[in-house]
Amino acid sequence: MQRGGTMEVLQVDGVKKSFRGDMSFASREVLHGVSFSAGAGEILGFLGPNGAGKTTTIKIILGLLRPDSGSVQIFGKPLADRSVMKRVGYLPENPYIYPHLTLSEFLRFCADLSDVPANVAASRVREVSSLLGLEEHANRRTKGFSKGMLQRAGLAQAILDEPDLLILDEPFSGLDPIGRKTVKDILLDLKGRGKTIFFSSHILPDMEALCDRACIIKDGAVIRTVGLAEVFRIGEGMVEITARGCPVSELDPVSGYMDSVAVNGEEIFLVVRKRELVRTVVQHLYNSGAEVLNVSNHHPSLEEVFMSEINGKITEERESAGIQHYAGHATGGGER
Ligand SMILES: Nc1ncnc2c1ncn2[C@@H]1O[C@H](COP(=O)(O)OP(=O)(O)OP(=O)(O)O)[C@@H](O)[C@H]1O
Numbered sequence: 153m154q155r156g157g158t159m160e161v162l163q164v165d166g167v168k169k170s171f172r173g174d175m176s177f178a179s180r181e182v183l184h185g186v187s188f189s190a191g192a193g194e195i196l197g198f199l200g201p202n203g204a205g206k207t208t209t210i211k212i213i214l215g216l217l218r219p220d221s222g223s224v225q226i227f228g229k230p231l232a233d234r235s236v237m238k239r240v241g242y243l244p245e246n247p248y249i250y251p252h253l254t255l256s257e258f259l260r261f262c263a264d265l266s267d268v269p270a271n272v273a274a275s276r277v278r279e280v281s282s283l284l285g286l287e288e289h290a291n292r293r294t295k296g297f298s299k300g301m302l303q304r305a306g307l308a309q310a311i312l313d314e315p316d317l318l319i320l321d322e323p324f325s326g327l328d329p330i331g332r333k334t335v336k337d338i339l340l341d342l343k344g345r346g347k348t349i350f351f352s353s354h355i356l357p358d359m360e361a362l363c364d365r366a367c368i369i370k371d372g373a374v375i376r377t378v379g380l381a382e383v384f385r386i387g388e389g390m391v392e393i394t395a396r397g398c399p400v401s402e403l404d405p406v407s408g409y410m411d412s413v414a415v416n417g418e419e420i421f422l423v424v425r426k427r428e429l430v431r432t433v434v435q436h437l438y439n440s441g442a443e444v445l446n447v448s449n450h451h452p453s454l455e456e457v458f459m460s461e462i463n464g465k466i467t468e469e470r471e472s473a474g475i476q477h478y479a480g481h482a483t484g485g486g487e488r
């Protein structure tokens with residue numbers, strides 16, 4: 153499965169993985185044939201709830217776990233070809249940073265492991281430390297580092313050897329807003345230089361701000377890979393109406409025009425499917441004694457798409473009609 157005929161930087165095809173239970177020989181399949189791919193210069197987000205299988209997939213990509221079946225290719229080479237790992241940077245979910253080493257020593261050690269030439273290693277270590285805002289801590293033992301500082305050190309290690317493919321398991325975990333901004337800028341800069349980035353996260357706004365596409369995984373299966381541009385097109389032509397003073401039951405005659413209805417206290421929040429229907433809905437609201445507070449274009453967030461996918465609330469018949477709409481807004485949708 154290659155898009156556009158170009159070679160994918162990362163290609164995961166039908167990966168399955170089972171784990172044996174602690175107490176029995178029965179094994180449980182946690183990945184049921186996971187497939188997706190990322191192209192050069194792309195940022196692909198890996199989005200899914202706890203236990204969905206993100207870390208397991210990432211470990212398989214890195215060759216730290218062996219898949220039961222399926223395949224992984226990096227730069228067109230199979231997993232068995234480890235030479236390609238030189239071009240890959242990796243941030244584990246819980247990076248282990250040797251506590252008795254200073255940050256500089258740790259990064260120098262990583263540079264040596266990655267065969268960074270000795271004459272550039274020292275300056276490269278300084279460079280990544282300062283990129284991650286750790287220059288003041290360069291000569292401290294990492295034992296005393298805070299969670300966010302360790303995360304920054306882990307990221308410094310991941311980008312040290314200027315990888316062409318960066319694989320990050322929850323890169324924003326434990327970071328304060330400044331740290332998040334720093335990491336976001338670093339990733340966008342790398343993308344600008346043609347690098348490919350694959351990262352998992354629960355932080356939807358970070359994902360929304362960074363990714364070209366998001367791969368949504370649930371219960372060990374990819375439900376959907378969605379382009380961020382596509383997410384915004386999903387709601388194209390839909391209109392949001394906020395109104396007050398009208399019981400939801402009054403809406404029955406126009407309910408067919410609605411993509412979703414949410415109630416938040418006195419206010420009702422409607423998403424009308426098409427611009428042409430807005431006049432009828434507004435008129436109906438006025439006739440029912442409602443006060444219309446706001447009418448505006450609807451832009452679903454990645455969060456709404458995510459929640460819809462996770463809750464399995466895609467409206468199938470609408471999909472088959474060639475239009476994709478999402479039902480099932482989280483309640484309190486009027487807070488925007
Ligand atoms: N070594 C293991 N032995 C047994 N089960 C495992 C093992 N590693 C992971 N699992 C199970 O596989 C499933 C997926 O776990 P995984 O760590 O990949 O999820 P995740 O999507 O990374 O979750 P989180 O968001 O919490 O990091 C879970 O049900 C987990 O219990």
Ligand SMILES: [Mg+2]
Nearest residue numbers: 206207208245
């Ligand atoms: Mg995980």
